[in-house]
Amino acid sequence: MIRLRSVCKSFDDNHVLRGVDLDIPQGTSMVIIGGSGTGKSVLLKCILGLVTPDAGQITLDDEDVTRTERDAFLARFGMLFQGAALFDSLPVWQNVAFRLLQGRDRMPAEAARDRAIEKLRRVGLKSEVADLFPAELSGGMQKRVGLARAIAAEPEIIFFDEPTTGLDPIMAGVINDLIREIVTEMGVTAMTITHDMTSVRAIADNVAMLHDGVIKWTGPASELDRSGDAHVRQFITGSAEGPIEAVR
């Protein structure tokens, strides 16, 4: 269980998170929705320790994430970045197997390559892709490689940052289906941030709406359409009228 209590983060005068409270039960898929610039990515980076919160507490299985041993903590996570964040200087298979090739328990290169190719196949890519460089791939293929990297070390928790941004609807659907399948088959805890409602309906068990630095509503994805919250209603209908200012 990931638990956030009163998490605050400001950048100079910009108060991005103003006291976020959120629970993500183990083995469930939580999707955080909210407009652009509302702090969804900052929230995710706070959990991973990439950004240090100014106040509040974040726990993973009742342990404060700031006090856990960093490598062991990060070894439990996989992450798909918005732009895939593949390392340009490494071929695809080394990107996928990056974690497996590092540290004291690193795999022999041959075994790591086999695992990378297995994961590439899992996300629908052929083994020929393994020796290409990221710049030689399309955006959709890069996202799949990023997904393969996120699952390569078989983590307990996977974060997805805007997984369908910049993809055409068909490729976005493919990525959504892959995420749902992987989350179900691996039994992982997943946290996705997105403003793509198709993704939300495809991926989420639970949904939380982040606005003005706080969680405005949270509940099961099945109740999203009858949440009764004006912010959620405006967001899912895409209306300019409502409590969320259209021009921010």
Add this chain to the structure above:
Amino acid sequence: MSSLTAPLGALGRASLGGLGFVGRVTLFALAALSHVLRPPFYAREFGQALVNIGWLSLPVVGLTAIFTGGALALQIYAGGARFNAEAVVPQIVAVGMVRELGPVLVGLMIAARVTSSIAAEIATMKVTEQIDALVTLSTDPLKYLVAPRVLAALLVVPVLVAVGDLIGIFGGYALATGSLGFNAAAYLNNTINFLEATDIISSLVKGCAFGGLAALMGCYFGMHSGRGAQGVGRATKYAVEAAAVLILAANFLLTGVFFSL
């Protein structure tokens, strides 16, 4: 009253900003150097850095040195002729290249070629979240990106300086024997006899210091880049400016130290 104190306030803010920058760079340098000494070591990244900083810089270092050595020989010959001292060309070319021009020009070429490339590469990695990705993959960016580049620069730039010194001296030799009527054997003899061990040591020490500064500035500004293409551009510009100024300042300090020995 406020109009009177405003310049003082601005001066204070600028001083604090400058001191803050020096402090941040010093802490960054200490952290980077500590990672150079502690495992894990990334041999592949280190090897790539050696090739990029050392081997691939050889053409620009060689061209810079050969033209500078030739021009230096011509200037000394023309200047020396005013008081019948044309014969000192081999000695002055040798000491000028080894003590001063070799290390400084190689340092500035490294700042232009290597600092800019390191800053732009790391800054791009930062804006495309590759640095965040490294962290989530339990890899310290200081250890993976910074330490191999700094160590490679510390080791390979003195070698480049030595090569630059030799090529610069050869430039002077080629011009003096080809155009100015110097005897080849006498030129080489004068060069070798005139140079002392401290000249060569000071050249190599300067190379080591300049290489470290060039790599550190590239890494520091890359890691602290702003967002987008503009952020990458600014990081690269500041890195090259800082490296060039620090190399010239360090050259002044090191020259003073070697003269006082």
